[in-house]
Amino acid sequence: MFNLDMNISKPVIFIIASSEKAYGLSHLSKEVTVYVNSKTQLFGNHNIYTEDIPYQNMELIKWAEQKFGGVTSFTTVQNLIKITQTEAQGTKPGSSNCVLENEDISQKPFLKTETDPKGIKSCIPEPQNTSYNEIHVINIPEDSIVRNVYLQVKKQGTSLFLRGPQGTTWTFLRTDFWKLGSNNDIQVPQIQSKIERTYTGTLSSDKAEDVQKMALEYFKVSYFTSYSEITLNATTIFLGIGKQHNLPERSPTVKTAMDKNIIPITTNAPNQMPLTMELYTYPDYRLPLDPETRLQTNKRIYAEISGNTLGGMVLTLKVINCIVCSKASCSVRKELPFMLEACSVDSCQNSARLSFSLDQLQEMTSTMWDLECSVNLCHSENCVEGGRVRRNLEVTQSCQPRGCVCFIEHSLNSFMTECDLEKGLEMRKWVLSGILATEEAYLSHLEALLLPLKPLKAAATTSQPVLTVAQIETIFFKVPELYEIHKEFYDGLLPRVQQWSHHQRVGDLFQKLASQLGVYRAFLDNYELAVETAEKCCQANTQFAEISENLKVRSPKDCKDTAKNSLEALLYKPVDRVTRSTLVLHDLLKHTPTSHPDHSLLQDALRISQNFLSSINEETTSRRQSLAGKKGE
DSSP states (O other): OEEEEESEEEEEEEEEEESSSSEEEEOOOOOOOEOOOOOOOEOSSSSSOOOOOOHHHHHHHHHOOOOSSOOOOOOHHHHHHHHOOOOOOOOOOOOOOOOOOOOOOOGGEEEEEEEESSSSSOOSSSOOTTTTEEEEEEEEEEEOOEEEEEEEEEEEEEEEEOOOOOTTTTEESOOEEEEEEEEEEEOTTTSSSSSSOOOOOOOOOOSSOOOOHHHHHHHTOOOOSSEEEOOOOEEEEEEEEEEESSSSOOOOEEEOOOOOTOOOOOOOOOOOOOOEEEEETTTTTSSSSOTOOOTTTSSSEEEEEEEOOTTTOOOOOEEEEEEEESSSSOOEEEEEEOOOOOTTTTTTTTTEEEEOGGGGTTTTTOOOOEEEEEEEEETEEEEEEEEEEEEEEEEEEEOOOTTTTOOOEHHHHEEEEESSSHHHHHHHHHHHHHHHHHHHHHHHHHHHHHHHHHHHHHHHSSSSSSSOOOHHHHHHHHHHHHHHHHHHHHHHHHHHHHOOOTTTTHHHHHHHHTTTTHHHHHHHHHHHHHHHHHHHHHHHHHHHHHHHHHHHEEEEESSSSSEEEEEEHHHHHHHHHHHHHHHHHHHHHHTOOSSSSSHHHHHHHHHHHHHHHHHHHHHHHHHHHHHHHHHHH
């Protein structure tokens, strides 16, 4: 998506024609009129007209001459981000006829453009030794937003070294690789659990030479076949490693690829922004579902809808409604209730997250469905229709005991099924046991985060402080308070679960925890400053840098084992924790009968949590748009 900024006082006619789908956001004065062809959609308030305009160079100029009598200038540009027009005169006054020739755009003082560089850079060392096995190195730099990568290796006996930012997941659609090394998690379809990172060396930089050294060190070789660096503007990408015809037989190249038989890409109306929908089974949104996966009707599904934009423009995607339609007969059409899910600034640029249940399809005979959601695109306070995004679903019915009487009630935009009260109450205990386990792990992370706090404060009063008092207060802001809140919650919940009965009450604990979300608000407001301050302090002080990279987290259940975590990773734990608060409460409420005394308390806690996360999302979106506006000034 590009930005057209023409806030000038002189009358101007601007014509935009694209051979491919193009989307832009305009800021026009009343003196400016813009004409676009059918493949260009420009969002704006006035003076924008769509006509049958050719995109070929000479045909476009002829069209303009016939309609307006002449042309002031003609410019061709690729990967456009921004066009700005100034009050300066054109470069060729006099004749109204435009002659095509190679012209440096810098010669046009009245027109400024910004473009986006190509998102993939590759190199192949020469000469290539065809007697060796192929080793391909792929690097995603730290500042890239890519977090989910699908790979399709089309040549057997290929070795890969994959390096990406923390939280990146690489998923293989085929398993033809020979050896594999990575500092991230790997997912292979034939293996249910993830393969944890295999590279544990000391190098961690995202610089090309360092990543290449990592690969050489890991494979214990002195060569590699290719090196590729990816900075595409998308959270999920698809890569294929295959042969390029003008290169030697054993020199494959990395390229972006979409296999329509494998990748769950959804389409939209021709005149709307391209939208995609990915489905997940877990709220961490790290591993998309295989499109051939059958979804059980009693499981909660998580979805991410993304728009394809270019440049630094930030849009807000608002999901208006969702429906499911039977492929056997589209007369079976149901509205699908959903819940919006929270997400961080880095994870949700130009996207929206939601979750839903397929409970209402339990009694349906059809197994093949279309899921379709309508979306609005918003920038600042202006919203336009973004179109609809569609995804195929294959549904399998969850097992139901014979003779079971089902009681279905609608609560908080989801359907809850309780077929066996006794079983439901047992599930309630199981959910609470899981909450206890995650609370214990969370407390151990907070403890590790607080471990250096006292020594740092003590050193701050000496002649050789590691950090100043102000820096300490900024980095560890509200962390002690969060620890006390969750320690009290854990100490209250543990004995109640240990002395369990179906009449045991825990709602008051969750209600109190929800009432203390104001501490999280203060932490989140300070989070970016805390991380920025920590990074600057690490660069300025090697002692603090060493402390920050070696914070020890004890394992749960008083195990003596410890694991090392970075300060930045631990500072993110509260952010991750609070975004999951509604999920925990939703699961607990799902297995709490309406007649149970806890039900109303848990509903209240869920309402408080949802309102809190909604307000955080709105503030985050407003902040993003404000920053994007400043960048565009």
